[in-house]
Amino acid sequence: MARYEPAIDVDALTAIDTHVHIEVDAHGHSSMPAELSEAASAYFSTSGPRPDLDSVAAYYRERKTAAVVFTVDAETQLHHPPVDSADIAAGAARHNDILIPYGSVDPRRPDALDRIRRLLDESGVRGFKFHPTVQGFDPSDEQYYPLYAAIQDAAVPALFHTGQTGIGAGMPGGYGFGLALSNPMLLDSVAADFPDLQIIMAHPSVPWQDEALSVATHKHNTWIDLSGWSPKYFPAELVRAANSYLRERILFGSDFPLITPDRWIGDAEKTALFKPEALPGIMKNNAARLLGLGG
Numbered sequence: 001m002a003r004y005e006p007a008i009d010v011d012a013l014t015a016i017d018t019h020v021h022i023e024v025d026a027h028g029h030s031s032m033p034a035e036l037s038e039a040a041s042a043y044f045s046t047s048g049p050r051p052d053l054d055s056v057a058a059y060y061r062e063r064k065t066a067a068v069v070f071t072v073d074a075e076t077q078l079h080h081p082p083v084d085s086a087d088i089a090a091g092a093a094r095h096n097d098i099l100i101p102y103g104s105v106d107p108r109r110p111d112a113l114d115r116i117r118r119l120l121d122e123s124g125v126r127g128f129k130f131h132p133t134v135q136g137f138d139p140s141d142e143q144y145y146p147l148y149a150a151i152q153d154a155a156v157p158a159l160f161h162t163g164q165t166g167i168g169a170g171m172p173g174g175y176g177f178g179l180a181l182s183n184p185m186l187l188d189s190v191a192a193d194f195p196d197l198q199i200i201m202a203h204p205s206v207p208w209q210d211e212a213l214s215v216a217t218h219k220h221n222t223w224i225d226l227s228g229w230s231p232k233y234f235p236a237e238l239v240r241a242a243n244s245y246l247r248e249r250i251l252f253g254s255d256f257p258l259i260t261p262d263r264w265i266g267d268a269e270k271t272a273l274f275k276p277e278a279l280p281g282i283m284k285n286n287a288a289r290l291l292g293l294g295g
Helices: 034-045 053-062 083-094 113-121 142-153 172-176 184-193 209-220 236-243 262-270 279-290
Strands: 015-021 065-070 099-101 127-128 157-161 199-202 224-225
Touching: 015 127, 015 209, 015 262, 015 279, 053 065, 053 083, 065 083, 083 099, 083 113, 113 127, 113 142, 142 184, 184 199, 184 209, 199 209, 209 224, 209 236
Parallel strands: 015 065, 065 099, 127 157, 157 199, 199 224
Antiparallel strands: none
């Protein structure tokens, strides 16, 4: 497989979407069991298609928007094989003008550290995605510190789902998922113990928005992406932070395909939540700096 190397012209972009899911591979294999995908579609009120990577690249290229693409490897918890992160990286290498691949490794795998190193060395991934609730792990548990050390050494970011999730919502027992594992305060000790690890807290962290803002204010190696919610539902305290004291560490993200960048941007324009001086950073420049793309 080809190793990913970016060839992105940041100046030609209108935005960088830092949160894009690849939910099916080229053979139609889904990243989640069918019943979970169907419940998530109901939660987000969408019945749209789950495009493969080549289709995602075409979609974002048409919009002059780069996309950070990834899956979630939660095989231990879901008993379902994930979409292959190495395949995603190889696909991103074919579309390296518009796509940026993150890897995902189930932290509960016995060979998790080896998998992370292979994705870095052989595939050239530019970050890692974790979903503590779906993967069923406490990110503050020191047994996972060797994983963070390897990611820190590689100087790439770690993206963590935070807050409530639509995955499993409405299913019996929420499919057995524990929401408390995605409390952003669990990342505070990680940020303290790995000061050079750039940690992205994904989504408005409902119901723990104040905790996320507290962590981001105190630990300057943390970032917040705005994916997974329409801007019209953003908590007021998050908007205030994005427009002022955290504006250099706030990232645009959609949560495609469940929320499209078109919907996110359209709702942001209608609500006029963000100050003109904050928008260039939120939409593109902060992510370019974080990812080492310039801009």
